[in-house]
Amino acid sequence: MSKVLLITGGASGIGAAVARIAAPRGFSVAINYRSRREQAEGLVTELRSLGARAVAIAADVSEPSQLESLYERVKQELGVPDAVLNSAGIATSSLRVEDATAAELERLLRTNVLGVMLSCREAARAMSTKNGGSGGVVVNVSSMAATIGGRPGNSHYAASKAAVDAFSVGFAKEVAAEGIRVVSVRPGFTITDMTKARLEDAGFRQVIAETIPIGRPARVEEVAAPIAWLLSSEASFITGACLDISGGGFAIASAPRQA
Numbered sequence: 001m002s003k004v005l006l007i008t009g010g011a012s013g014i015g016a017a018v019a020r021i022a023a024p025r026g027f028s029v030a031i032n033y034r035s036r037r038e039q040a041e042g043l044v045t046e047l048r049s050l051g052a053r054a055v056a057i058a059a060d061v062s063e064p065s066q067l068e069s070l071y072e073r074v075k076q077e078l079g080v081p082d083a084v085l086n087s088a089g090i091a092t093s094s095l096r097v098e099d100a101t102a103a104e105l106e107r108l109l110r111t112n113v114l115g116v117m118l119s120c121r122e123a124a125r126a127m128s129t130k131n132g133g134s135g136g137v138v139v140n141v142s143s144m145a146a147t148i149g150g151r152p153g154n155s156h157y158a159a160s161k162a163a164v165d166a167f168s169v170g171f172a173k174e175v176a177a178e179g180i181r182v183v184s185v186r187p188g189f190t191i192t193d194m195t196k197a198r199l200e201d202a203g204f205r206q207v208i209a210e211t212i213p214i215g216r217p218a219r220v221e222e223v224a225a226p227i228a229w230l231l232s233s234e235a236s237f238i239t240g241a242c243l244d245i246s247g248g249g250f251a252i253a254s255a256p257r258q259a
Contacts, residue, residue, distance in 0.1 A: 002028045002053065005231065006074050006081045008061050008103045008119060009088025011036035013192035014141060016043050017224035022054035022231065030074045030081075031056045031195035032088065053078060060201055062107070071122040080133065083231045084123045086116045087141040094153030105156060112160035113167075116140055118170055120182070128178040133203045135179020139230050144188045144246045161186075165242050172240035181239035183230050188246035190218040213248025 005022050007015040011033040019029050020043075029047055033040040033056060041054035049055035059070035072083055090111045093102055103178045111212040116148050120138055127136035145151070150158030165184045170180035189208050191199060199205045199217065209216050229235055230243070 002110045003082040004028045004030070004074065004080065006030045006032065006071075007035075007087060007221035008070075008115070009084050010085070011040035011043060012225050013054075013088035013194065014220055015085060017220045018231075019043060019047060019054075020086070020128040021228040022069070022083075023047040023050045023054065025184045025228070025232070026052075027083070028078045030054070030068055030078055032059055032061070034058065034060050034088070042206065045208075046083065054133070054160045055137070062110035063117060064114075064118055067115065067118050070124065071126065076128070079101075080126050081123060082118065082127070082134070082136045082175075084136070084138045085141070085231070086119050086138065089141060095156060097155060100156060108156055108160055110169045112157075113163045114171045116164050117167060118168070124171075124175055124178075124180060127180050128175060130178045132238060133179070137181040137183070137231055137235075138168075140164050140182070140225055141227075142168075142184045142186045142242065144186045144244060144249065145199065146186060147244075148250055153171060153179045158179060169242070170242050175242065176239055181235070183238060183240075184233075184247065185223075185227055185230070186242060186243045186244045187223045187246075188218055188249070190220055190223050192220055211251050212246070213251045216247070218247060220242055220244065 005027040007019055009015050010019055010031040025030055031040045031043055044054045044056045057070055057073050059066040123138050127133040144165040145158035146161035146165050149155055164201050166182035168182050226245050
């Protein structure tokens with residue numbers, strides 16, 4: 001029987017790219033979405049054409065009851081998850097600390113932090129050998145923003161992703177002896193549906209490129225491939241790690257040379 005992969009926020013971007021790699025490798029794939037129904041169902045049709053079992057399931061990961069129902073639906077329709085990719089996440093617009101409202105911060109943290117933590121809870125309950133499960137792997141999508149506090153106006157987003165890193169490392173240690181691996185991945189600026197429009201501005205694209213040592217944003221496939229590897233048995237000894245998929249991190253301008 002094929003292994004079961006649940007991808008939160010999987011209708012587009014990094015999650016969808018991972019699904020397209022995982023399906024031909026024998027995974028049954030559950031695509032979770034909040035609002036992108038048409039994209040999720042289109043992706044499921046594509047995955048089924050590759051011979052994979054696949055379903056699209058609507059749920060808002062920031063709502064605990066919906067997240068619990070998501071896992072129950074996956075178990076009913078495909079089986080107990082063997083792998084989970086927590087890629088659902090949101091960002092605020094550029095927001096100075098002094099301008100942030102409690103409502104904006106709560107929305108951000110409920111999705112990016114609470115949603116990941118509760119998804120990991122449900123994964124542990126389903127996978128842990130202590131609970132009768134057969135083990136598995138969880139990959140949480142963080143961000144390179146977590147390493148520097150974010151670009152100006154994105155400190156709240158960066159903090160939410162730093163929380164994902166810290167939680168992932170601690171969670172990994174709790175469940176390592178129960179057959180579960182946990183890894184956090186930190187993509188750099190990546191070309192996705194959400195970023196394409198901004199990158200059409202040549203000036204903005206140049207500014208971003210200049211902050212990346214490799215000199216350009218990542219293609220989504222370049223982020224998805226390492227994640228798919230982490231979900232495989234080839235990464236069986238990797239847990240409690242934070243993997244940078246960043247093109248070298250952040251470039252620091254050199255001081256001008258003396259004549």
